[in-house]
Structure formats: C-alpha cells, structure tokens
Amino acid sequence: MNLNVSNILAIETSSRTGSVAVGRGSDLLAQSELTAEVRHGAELIPAIDKLTRQLNLTPDQFKIICVSSGPGSFTGLRVGFTFARCLSQVTNAKLIAVPSTEVIVENLKDLLMDQSGPIYIAPILDAKRKQVYTAGFRWQGGRMEKILTESVLTPENLLKPLGRPLWITGEGLDYHNESFSVHNDIRLVDRAYWLGQARNVLKLGFELARQNQFIPYDNFTPTYIRLPEAEERWQLKQGKNITC
Secondary structure, eight states: OOOOGGGEEEEEEESOOOOOEEEEEEEEEEEEESSSSTTTTHHHHHHHHHHHHHHOGGGGGGEEEEEEEOOOOHHHHHHHHHHHHHHHHOOEEEEEEEEEEHHHGGGHHHHHHTTOEEEEEEEEEEEEETTEEEEEEEEEEEEEEEEEEEEOHHHHHHHOOOSSEEEEEEEEEHHHHHHHHHHHTEOOOOOOSSSHHHHHHHHHHHHHTTTTOOOGGOOOOOOOOOHHHEEEEEEEETTTTOOO
C-alpha cells in the first residue's frame, strides 16, 4: 500500500464535540464538525456520508481508518470504535488508534514553535470523582515528548511529576479550573485549543501508519483507563474491589 496516495478516514469522538476528517496520505482534504454536543451516535454517520459525497469518494475507498482512542467520553469512544470496526470489517481498511491526549496537544504546536522550552503540558478531561484523565508532555527544541502516560489522577497528583512552566489544556478545565488557576507558574490555555480535532487524528495517524502501527480488528479497543460506571457498579455488587 502506498500511504502517500491512500484515502484515510479520521474520527474524533472522545470529546463533547466530535469531528471527522478525510485525507489523502498526510494531506487533509476536508474536515467536518459534529453539530451537536455528545450526540456522536446520531451525528457521525451523516457527517462521514456528507464528506465522502463532497469528495466523490465511497466508503470502500478508505484504506486506513484512524480513531482518537481515549481516554475520554465512554459513549463517544464506543461510537467511534464501533463504526470503525464495522467499516473495517466490510472494506478491509486497516485500523490505527491515536491517543486522545496527543490529539489535543497537537493543537498547541503552532503556539510552541517560538518557545525554546522546556515547557511541560498536560491535557485534561473530566473523569468525575474530582479526578482528571490526563497525560504529561515536554516540549523542548522543537520536539514533543510524552513523559507521563495516560492516567486518571486528582489535579493535585497531576502537578507533582511535571516541571514548570506548565501549560494545562483540554475541556476538563471547565470542571477543574480552580485547581490550576491558583498557581502562578501554570498557564491555562485558551479554550480555542481545548478540543481534539479529526485533522490531528489524521496527521498523527498517518505517522503511526508509516511505522506500521496497525491494530488487528479483534484488538481494536478504546483506552478507557477506568471501567465504565455501569461495569464498576456491577463489580461492586459482586463484591469485587475496584482499582483505577
């Protein structure tokens, strides 16, 4: 497969407002935002259908499907992964999972280009129970490095392993702003940069495809970090211990 001319579908449904994108190789052809918050199940297929029609493509022409893999909204992740798995099964398109934290951080690279660093970055999403889904990154010398893998933490415990200056981004700021705004050495990134974008899923997914990081259909599952609430309740009823 020649990746540079392959049609690629990118899906971002881990956040409250999702998006889809189509590319040829690493080149973005079009992106469409899902119009309603947290209604990915109703919005996803019509958005993809509209894009493919605009580009005179058919679903069987996608060779690769890239999906923002979490952590994030359990329902949104299930919608994106279920659709990708079904389409892959029908068309034999290859599957790529792109960590949602990396998708969010990709928004910041233009802001960081004139910064020599090191600058530490943490994207956050609300995990309820006064916790956040997060990861940690360091920007230095024009290069982004992940230094903390995807985790669920309290805001206080997130601050401990990361250096300063520290930039916080992501829609979790709507719920945890006060935990970070009291610190003078922490920058809260503007809201325009909070949400993951399908175009970033495409860009990062293409690089993973170049590294042959395809995931077999049977193993293609979201990164939840913790169990869905319904499953946790079931396990508690069975007398099982729950750990994050």
